[in-house]
Amino acid sequence: MRNYYIAGNWKMHKTVAESVALAKALVAELGSCGERVMIAPAFTALSAVADVVKGSRIVLGAQNMGPDLQGAHTGEISPLMLKDLGVTAVILGHSERRHSYLETDALINKKVLLALAQGLEPILCVGETLEERESGRLEAVVGAQVREGLKGVDAAALGKVTIAYEPVWAIGTGKTATPEDADAVHAYIRKVLAGLYGEAAAKAMCIQYGGSVKAENAAELMAKPNIDGALVGGASLKAESFGPIAKFRS
Ligand code: PGA
Numbered sequence: 001m002r003n004y005y006i007a008g009n010w011k012m013h014k015t016v017a018e019s020v021a022l023a024k025a026l027v028a029e030l031g032s033c034g035e036r037v038m039i040a041p042a043f044t045a046l047s048a049v050a051d052v053v054k055g056s057r058i059v060l061g062a063q064n065m066g067p068d069l070q071g072a073h074t075g076e077i078s079p080l081m082l083k084d085l086g087v088t089a090v091i092l093g094h095s096e097r098r099h100s101y102l103e104t105d106a107l108i109n110k111k112v113l114l115a116l117a118q119g120l121e122p123i124l125c126v127g128e129t130l131e132e133r134e135s136g137r138l139e140a141v142v143g144a145q146v147r148e149g150l151k152g153v154d155a156a157a158l159g160k161v162t163i164a165y166e167p168v169w170a171i172g173t174g175k176t177a178t179p180e181d182a183d184a185v186h187a188y189i190r191k192v193l194a195g196l197y198g199e200a201a202a203k204a205m206c207i208q209y210g211g212s213v214k215a216e217n218a219a220e221l222m223a224k225p226n227i228d229g230a231l232v233g234g235a236s237l238k239a240e241s242f243g244p245i246a247k248f249r250s
Pocket of ligand 1: 233234
């Protein structure tokens, strides 16, 4: 049976107190959940949420990190600082970072390599805009994001990487890719991975889907052969909506 990986990206939401309350509700709700579950609060709430999830099944993630270990980088957060708080996973290359903050594949690749070198498990986000999809460039765009994002990642480290396919037009819009459309892109990503690392490594890779995932569509998405989990935004902000997604099998 596949091991699914369900991650909650809280984005720029919640005070420390609100984050702690949600984390406590999730620890209670997901005690018996068999899937791998990660939550990524804002940086400011990581320390407090770390205390709540310690000893639970919930993994603590960050939404981003800087590309350097330390130094004169005003406003950036180092992987050393994340590890210091008990963070073990990090979302990198989210489309909001790519589009609003102009992160390039080269920068994201630098972060992926640094995260791995520091023992953090990156979720590398990829995905096309509607314009790219409609002009027939989906595979070129997503393929390049995968290849460039993983440049220099050796086969031994690949198992620590998760890929999240998040079509930009489906994020926060209520529009979900159909399970069939999403699965087809996941299969393409696996083909790209097979070309880079071989069939066995590509098959073992965890590829999450993200973009308006909710309790109502989670089971249908996850039933597809190439969808191994979900990266959830809006629906991860409440235990009542995230809990059922993580427990989609029960
Ligand atoms: P959404 O966000 O679930 O609100 O569409 C997903 C994401 O951006 O990771």
